[in-house]
Amino acid sequence: MASRRRMLLKVIILGDSGVGKTSLMNQYVNRKFSNQYKATIGADFLTKEVQFEDRLFTLQIWDTAGQERFQSLGVAFYRGADCCVLVYDVNVAKSFENLNNWREEFLIQASPSDPENFPFVVLGNKVDVDGGNSRVVSEKKAKAWCASKGNIPYFETSAKEGFNVEAAFQCIAKNALKNEPEEEMYLPDTIDVADGGGRQQRSTGCEC
Amino acid sequence: MMSDGGIEDEEKWLAEGIAGLQHNAFYMHRALDSNNLRDALKYSAQMLSELRTSRLSPHKYYELYMRAFDELRKLEMFFKEETKRGCSVIDLYELVQHAGNILPRLYLLCTVGSVYIRSKEAPAKDVLKDLVEMCRGIQHPVRGLFLRSYLSQVSRDKLPDIGSEYEGDADTVMDAVEFVLQNFTEMNKLWVRMQHQGPVREKEKREKERSELRDLVGKNLHVLSQIEGVDLDLYRDTVLPRVLEQVVNCKDEIAQYYLMDCIIQVFPDEYHLQTLETLLGACPQLQPIVDIKTVLSQLMDRLSNYAASSAEVLPEFLQVEAFAKLSNAIGKVIEAQVDMPAFGSIGLYVSLLTFTLRVHPDRLDYVDQVLGACVKKLSGKAKLEDSKGTKQIVALLSAPLEKYNDIGIALKLSNYPRVMDHLDSATNKVMAVVIIQSIMKNNTCISTADKVEALFELIKGLIKDLDGAPADELDEEDFKEEQNSVARLIHMLHNDDPEEMLKIICIVRKHILSGGPKRLAFTVPPLIFSALKLVRRLQGQDGDLDGEEMSATPKKIFQLLHQTIEALLSVPAPELALRLYLQCAEAANDCDIEPVAYEFFTQAFILYEEEVADSKAQVTAIHLIIGTLQRMNVFGVENRDTLTHKATGYSAKLLKKPDQCRAVYACSHLFWVDDQDGIKDGERVLLCLKRALRIANAAQQMANVTRGSNGPVTLFVEILNKYLYFFEKGNAQVTTAAIQGLVELITTEMQSDAKTQDPSADAFFSSTLRYIQFQKQKGGAMGEKYEPIKV
Numbered sequence: 001m002a003s004r005r006r007m008l009l010k011v012i013i014l015g016d017s018g019v020g021k022t023s024l025m026n027q028y029v030n031r032k033f034s035n036q037y038k039a040t041i042g043a044d045f046l047t048k049e050v051q052f053e054d055r056l057f058t059l060q061i062w063d064t065a066g067q068e069r070f071q072s073l074g075v076a077f078y079r080g081a082d083c084c085v086l087v088y089d090v091n092v093a094k095s096f097e098n099l100n101n102w103r104e105e106f107l108i109q110a111s112p113s114d115p116e117n118f119p120f121v122v123l124g125n126k127v128d129v130d131g132g133n134s135r136v137v138s139e140k141k142a143k144a145w146c147a148s149k150g151n152i153p154y155f156e157t158s159a160k161e162g163f164n165v166e167a168a169f170q171c172i173a174k175n176a177l178k179n180e181p182e183e184e185m186y187l188p189d190t191i192d193v194a195d196g197g198g199r200q201q202r203s204t205g206c207e208c
Numbered sequence: 209m210m211s212d213g214g215i216e217d218e219e220k221w222l223a224e225g226i227a228g229l230q231h232n233a234f235y236m237h238r239a240l241d242s243n244n245l246r247d248a249l250k251y252s253a254q255m256l257s258e259l260r261t262s263r264l265s266p267h268k269y270y271e272l273y274m275r276a277f278d279e280l281r282k283l284e285m286f287f288k289e290e291t292k293r294g295c296s297v298i299d300l301y302e303l304v305q306h307a308g309n310i311l312p313r314l315y316l317l318c319t320v321g322s323v324y325i326r327s328k329e330a331p332a333k334d335v336l337k338d339l340v341e342m343c344r345g346i347q348h349p350v351r352g353l354f355l356r357s358y359l360s361q362v363s364r365d366k367l368p369d370i371g372s373e374y375e376g377d378a379d380t381v382m383d384a385v386e387f388v389l390q391n392f393t394e395m396n397k398l399w400v401r402m403q404h405q406g407p408v409r410e411k412e413k414r415e416k417e418r419s420e421l422r423d424l425v426g427k428n429l430h431v432l433s434q435i436e437g438v439d440l441d442l443y444r445d446t447v448l449p450r451v452l453e454q455v456v457n458c459k460d461e462i463a464q465y466y467l468m469d470c471i472i473q474v475f476p477d478e479y480h481l482q483t484l485e486t487l488l489g490a491c492p493q494l495q496p497i498v499d500i501k502t503v504l505s506q507l508m509d510r511l512s513n514y515a516a517s518s519a520e521v522l523p524e525f526l527q528v529e530a531f532a533k534l535s536n537a538i539g540k541v542i543e544a545q546v547d548m549p550a551f552g553s554i555g556l557y558v559s560l561l562t563f564t565l566r567v568h569p570d571r572l573d574y575v576d577q578v579l580g581a582c583v584k585k586l587s588g589k590a591k592l593e594d595s596k597g598t599k600q601i602v603a604l605l606s607a608p609l610e611k612y613n614d615i616g617i618a619l620k621l622s623n624y625p626r627v628m629d630h631l632d633s634a635t636n637k638v639m640a641v642v643i644i645q646s647i648m649k650n651n652t653c654i655s656t657a658d659k660v661e662a663l664f665e666l667i668k669g670l671i672k673d674l675d676g677a678p679a680d681e682l683d684e685e686d687f688k689e690e691q692n693s694v695a696r697l698i699h700m701l702h703n704d705d706p707e708e709m710l711k712i713i714c715i716v717r718k719h720i721l722s723g724g725p726k727r728l729a730f731t732v733p734p735l736i737f738s739a740l741k742l743v744r745r746l747q748g749q750d751g752d753l754d755g756e757e758m759s760a761t762p763k764k765i766f767q768l769l770h771q772t773i774e775a776l777l778s779v780p781a782p783e784l785a786l787r788l789y790l791q792c793a794e795a796a797n798d799c800d801i802e803p804v805a806y807e808f809f810t811q812a813f814i815l816y817e818e819e820v821a822d823s824k825a826q827v828t829a830i831h832l833i834i835g836t837l838q839r840m841n842v843f844g845v846e847n848r849d850t851l852t853h854k855a856t857g858y859s860a861k862l863l864k865k866p867d868q869c870r871a872v873y874a875c876s877h878l879f880w881v882d883d884q885d886g887i888k889d890g891e892r893v894l895l896c897l898k899r900a901l902r903i904a905n906a907a908q909q910m911a912n913v914t915r916g917s918n919g920p921v922t923l924f925v926e927i928l929n930k931y932l933y934f935f936e937k938g939n940a941q942v943t944t945a946a947i948q949g950l951v952e953l954i955t956t957e958m959q960s961d962a963k964t965q966d967p968s969a970d971a972f973f974s975s976t977l978r979y980i981q982f983q984k985q986k987g988g989a990m991g992e993k994y995e996p997i998k999v
């Protein structure tokens with residue numbers, strides 16, 4: 001059977017606040033862009049259907065708050081991610097330097113079974129700004145970092161102009177698909193066909 | 209509420225919850241794979257029952273929720289497939305309502321609801337309205353909040369927004385907004401209610417839990433901000449008033465603080481500017497303990513960044529009179545919150561100032577107004593001692609410097625020094641150094657006496673001991689660093705007009721003389737050199753040429769210099785004073801004022817006699833005196849004789865023979881100045897050289913006695929070089945015979961004891977001989993002159 005899970009690919013977008021995570025997602029999913037800055041609170045996702053090798057998948061793209069004060073519940077949603085997208089702003093050196101933290105934080109919190117080979121994709125966003133004149137992180141430098149972390153695919157994007165966004169997400173989807181899902185093989189203690197439940201009595205909630 | 213229990217228990221409960229969830233999920237998957245709707249509903253409901261727990265903290269509950277959430281995505285897909293297989297979504301919507309427990313029932317309902325909206329069999333707004341109403345069934349805060357955030361999540365891409373595929377009739381955006389606002393309001397109520405449930409002693413724990421849950425509530429505001437149809441009008445007329453109404457009315461300080469922050473961060477700058485009055489108007493209505501200063505600071509920081517982003521947006525700020533509104537709001541908040549700590553109110557002013565500097569850089573009156581408000585707040589209080597507060601003041605005072613890169617601007621701000629007065633002495637100094645650094649960095653020239661006066665008033669913390677400053681706490685290194693920076697500053701004060709420059713010098717003098725002996729050694733020299741520079745500019749003008757009203761005359765400046773150097777005697781710093789006197793003497797020489805030059809020399813000699821006691825210092829001083837005196841041409845015969853006599857006398861009285869010898873042969877230059885009309889007294893030159901030779905001899909003998917070895921042959925070689933110099937210059941008293949004799953003397957000395965030969969003396973002598981050889985071979989007049997000397 002085609003596992004239901006394999007039709008759903010979970011992608012997490014991380015990076016400093018203001019680098020364009022929300023904009024990239026909106027550009028990819030809704031083909032919309034706004035110049036206004038609106039902070040993201042907590043985490044939520046948008047979905048998008050993608051066709052791949054004649055099969056249809058649902059990309060579940062999680063956008064996150066880059067600021068800690070808007071991430072009060074923690075990062076339980078990292079669990080089960082198939083690909084992690086690290087975004088920085090090519091015009092802000094700090095956002096590039098922080099990629100390492102974001103990557104490590106993700107590996108610790110999501111604890112994928114094979115961290116060495118977990119698929120990441122790096123996006124250097126806002127390449128359009130000032131015709132590239134205010135850029136401070138070179139493509140070469142970014143690629144070198146990606147190479148040193150196990151050949152992470154790298155894309156230069158502009159959420160504003162839609163440049164390379166589609167291509168980047170194609171690659172993200174492809175890599176997410178390659179990721180071997182760590183299906184927690186759950187086997188009930190006793191396969192009780194008659195009633196798999198009988199446990200809900202343990203619950204101590206009220207009557208609601 | 210969560211019952212008592214440690215972290216371990218909680219882990220255990222979570223593990224149990226996960227196990228129960230997985231167990232039922234396993235059977236749910238089997239049902240899904242076999243298209244068994246009945247079982248799918250049964251097991252998914254049982255799975256969701258795990259979310260009924262009350263034992264987990266929000267963090268842990270979120271973990272459990274996320275697992276259920278992932279499972280529900282599969283169920284949702286299954287529902288979608290079911291509808292494709294012919295099952296009516298309306299029937300499904302009915303069917304899930306048979307689940308026994310309300311919480312699982314509502315999760316299932318939201319899940320089917322999502323499919324329902326997607327099917328478009330009913331308008332999105334109706335389904336959403338139904339769902340958001342149904343969710344009222346859960347009044348337990350944690351469970352209710354998570355359920356509603358589930359609803360928010362699954363409906364996120366199905367709002368009847370304009371341009372969305374779920375867009376409805378004319379009021380469609382309003383429907384979307386109403387739905388989110390309602391969910392927001394309900395969630396906030398649940399969240400606030402938590403505060404009042406459970407025993408008082410668990411308040412802290414409860415607040416921690418509430419804090420963990422806050423993003424679930426705030427998320428709704430983010431959703432609102434993402435709705436395409438929420439334009440400025442809708443925001444101003446509906447969204448903001450409704451949100452603020454909820455914020456104000458909930459009367460809960462945690463909610464109010466957090467939600468104000470959210471509003472500021474999630475909605476765009478343009479909206480804030482156009483609704484400033486409404487937003488700021490809510491501030492005084494918040495609970496008194498809400499940290500409004502942070503809220504306002506965040507707003508101003510945000511607007512400042514916006515203003516900095518592009519010049520095009522600045523007219524917007526003017527149009528809405530943003531400065532006046534913010535300034536007014538801050539005043540009200542500070543007035544209302546009497547207990548606000550100093551760093552809080554100053555922090556507000558820092559933000560307002562940053563805002564002003566970015567938005568209205570041309571409005572110095574605004575800048576001064578902000579500083580003035582700060583002074584008003586600080587006055588009546590003792591000096592600020594708390595470190596957070598002083599840090600803020602430093603930030604406040606540094607901001608204009610960084611913005612304008614011109615201390616001249618700060619000096620124009622009448623309230624600037626008044627704010628500085630509120631700093632403790634240590635911070636005052638830090639700030640003074642910041643000011644000087646800014647001047648140095650920007651190479652700012654301070655060019656009027658008024659500005660200098662104002663500047664020294666600003667940095668007075670460095671200039672003198674302020675009242676009550678603990679002098680003993682001073683770190684020596686820091687002190688030096690500070691005073692050196694004052695010294696550097698003095699060089700930055702300049703005006704091309706001598707009159708104004710003299711005024712500047714007098715002002716600086718007045719200030720630094722009040723600094724006490726410790727500082728004078730650092731501050732007097734730069735002042736002296738600054739004044740000497742002025743003298744050099746006036747050089748050549750006769751002192752009284754321009755009559756009475758002219759005060760910037762060399763004579764007057766020399767008088768001032770004299771009195772200033774005198775101050776160094778209190779330090780005491782005789783060697784420094786001596787050097788400065790000599791500098792002045794030389795300048796007076798260049799101005800052709802003999803009595804003044806003579807007076808400075810006299811002062812230098814007095815210091816030498818009375819104050820310079822250390823023998824090494826004496827050697828240095830006497831060479832300085834000789835060097836300076838040699839360059840003087842202003843003196844008449846009598847004065848010159850007196851001074852050279854003294855110089856040679858002191859030279860011969862130095863403690864060590866070699867020092868005596870060197871000083872005495874140096875004196876020979878006092879009688880032979882290689883200028884066109886310089887003095888040329890060959891006889892006295894020779895006297896000096898002979899005297900030097902005698903001393904060298906004596907030194908030699910002393911060395912023989914004490915060490916039984918050769919003495920300093922080098923001295924002879926040095927004297928030989930002097931002979932050669934004067935010989936070449938045409939001093940007839942220096943003969944080839946005398947040179948020949950000296951060469952032989954040295955040769956003998958060197959051979960007398962080969963063992964103790966000094967290699968450097970040897971080399972020195974050899975190269976001197978090579979030089980003679982060279983001159984001989986050169987031919988011409990010089991070669992002829994050297995001819996008789998045999999080497």
Ligand SMILES: Nc1nc2c(ncn2[C@@H]2O[C@H](COP(=O)(O)OP(=O)(O)O)[C@@H](O)[C@H]2O)c(=O)[nH]1
Binds near residue numbers: 021022128159
């Ligand atoms: N010029 C330009 N601006 C961008 C681009 N991507 C995002 N922005 C702007 O950067 C700001 C922050 O973007 P956002 O997506 O909210 O960043 P996030 O905090 O990472 O989600 C917004 O004002 C966007 O309009 C881009 O590719 N080019």
Ligand SMILES: [Mg+2]
Binds near residue numbers: 038063066
């Ligand atoms: Mg964002």
